[in-house]
Amino acid sequence: MxxxxxxxxxxxxxxxxxxxxxxxxxxxxxxxxxxxxxxxxxxxxxxxxxxxxxxxxxxxxxxxxxxxxxxxxxxxxxxxxxxxxxxxxxxxxxxxxxxxxxxxxxxxxxxxxxxxxxxxxxxxxxxxxxxxxxxxxxxxxxxxxxxxxxxxxxxxxxxxxxxxxxxxxxxxxxxxxPLRERPEDVEPLVYYFLDRLSKEHRLPKPDISPRLMKLLKGYHWPGNVRELENYLKRLLVLGESKELEAELEAAGDGWNSETDTASSQEAVIEEAAKEVLPNKNSREKQFPSLKEVRDKAVYRVERALIKQVLEETNWNRREAAKILKISYRALLYKLKDMNLTPH
Ligand SMILES: Nc1ncnc2c1ncn2[C@@H]1O[C@H](COP(=O)(O)OP(=O)(O)OP(=O)(O)O)[C@@H](O)[C@H]1O
Ligand SMILES: [Mg+2]
Missing domain, CATH: 3.40.50.300 (P-loop containing nucleotide triphosphate hydrolases)
Structure with missing residues (x-):
């Protein structure tokens, strides 16, 4: 300290x-x-x-x-x-x-x-x-x-x-x-750790290229500040290294799309739930039966998912059916039932 x-x-x-x-x-x-x-x-x-x-x-x-x-x-x-x-x-x-x-x-x-x-x-x-x-x-x-x-x-x-x-x-x-929710902290943390670690280990501070800094800021740091600190320790010892950069780069490609999908799917489900559940603030609460809610919820979530997949596949129904793992006929039936059209 x-x-x-x-x-x-x-x-x-x-x-x-x-x-x-x-x-x-x-x-x-x-x-x-x-x-x-x-x-x-x-x-x-x-x-x-x-x-x-x-x-x-x-x-x-x-x-x-x-x-x-x-x-x-x-x-x-x-x-x-x-x-x-x-x-x-x-x-x-x-x-x-x-x-x-x-x-x-x-x-x-x-x-x-x-x-x-x-x-x-x-x-x-x-x-x-x-x-x-x-x-x-x-x-x-x-x-x-x-x-x-x-x-x-x-x-x-x-x-x-x-x-x-x-x-x-x-x-x-x-x-x-988590660090990924405050990427502005990455740059000051990088300089702080490099300063501290280089003194502690008596090693010269490595240069951080603008490209590496961008990668550091964009990475999702599942281990948060501790992981960043460990990364910088390795950088300090190994010096500028293509492998270290490549690590961030490789990880960077995958995670964005993954979390985006996960969070957008969660958003879809939450949105659907809001429509199904009785309004929390309304005075006269009329509670539906569990079965009623379940049916409605399944319908809403299914509809939202089908819509999302169709948009992603440019309304290619055969491809969408494959992704959803249902038959082409079943998909067509659902589209009609759920009143889903491209426009
Ligand atoms: N904002 C910060 N500024 C400077 N150093 C930090 C900052 N946040 C974390 N660190 C450093 O990162 C390392 C990990 O932090 P710390 O041990 O406090 O995390 P933690 O939340 O207790 O983790 P765990 O849940 O794994 O115990 C420590 O070396 C700590 O000093
Ligand atoms: Mg701790």
Missing amino acids: PDGGPVIVGISRSTEKIREIVRKVADVDLNVLISGESGVGKELVARSLHYFSSRKKRPFIKVNCAALPGELIETELFGYEKGAFTGADKQKMGKFEAAADGSIFLDEIGEIPMSMQAKLLQVLQDQKFPRIGGHKEIDARARVIAATNRNLEAEILSGNFREDLYFRINTISIVVP
């Missing part, structure tokens, strides 16, 4: 907003939940929150909840007394106690098993807990910062995450978007 503390590099609106929130909430003792895909910079945000708070000189303790099975998370977080269980031959301090007046970073909180979620909630509510096998209550004064790459709201719906715990940890929510 540089002397001035962690730096969140980037010029995109969303990164500016994150820097602003970090500044605002760093010194407020509210729990923060940071969410985002792998490698977007969640830990960096957590460390910044700690660094820019008055807890800066106190410990920052990270607990990787994904790396520990249920029972071990408990001893890891809360510690135990000598003799608490077989093998507990001396007292051990847990991470909450170690974090004291600092911050505790619960990474991958979505991985905590349900049974432990209840216990964690209890501790967050009471702000104290005994070590396992002990009676003395220990204060939990650490500021809690949690991170997840899961969609916790969806996990609540599917019964894997407690809603009450979610509300407790999510007082402030910071969402870090």
Whole structure:
């Protein structure tokens, strides 16, 4: 970490907003939940929150909840007394106690098993807990910062995450978007990493051609900032290399069309769903039966898909039937039934 503390590099609106929130909430003792895909910079945000708070000189303790099975998370977080269980031959301090007046970073909180979620909630509510096998209550004064790459709201719906715990940890929510949604950040990140890495490894900074920069900005970075950092490490070591460029180029061709199709198909389905479902805002809700909705939904989605395929094939019905994997006759029947014509 540089002397001035962690730096969140980037010029995109969303990164500016994150820097602003970090500044605002760093010194407020509210729990923060940071969410985002792998490698977007969640830990960096957590460390910044700690660094820019008055807890800066106190410990920052990270607990990787994904790396520990249920029972071990408990001893890891809360510690135990000598003799608490077989093998507990001396007292051990847990991470909450170690974090004291600092911050505790619960990474991958979505991985905590349900049974432990209840216990964690209890501790967050009471702000104290005994070590396992002990009676003395220990204060939990650490500021809690949690991170997840899961969609916790969806996990609540599917019964894997407690809603009450979610509300407790999510007082402030910071969402870090994937790098592909903020391509403006790529260029400043590239220069920042090359600068840092070249100093760290005592290697000269490679030149970045305008062509390579364009490829870097256009790539979809599934591993986000971490993947960009690793790419630049290789570039630094290998120097300008045709293979490295070719990698981005090859990947770049495929992904655009893939995601475009996926998102346009999702849009088609969403649009169709809107037409089928009762209007959320209308006062008199007349709910249709499930069968009615299903039939209507299938009809709408089928119609939208057939239309899309026909447009793509320039209304070549034989080709469209092949793509849709139905017979030519069945397609003609559907066109008539669905009142689909080229104009
Ligand atoms: N905006 C940024 N500015 C500077 N460095 C960044 C930025 N975002 C991420 N990084 C760097 O990228 C790497 C990955 O970030 P980090 O570990 O914080 O991601 P993460 O979201 O916690 O990932 P994971 O979910 O895989 O744990 C780190 O080296 C981090 O310092
Ligand atoms: Mg992380």
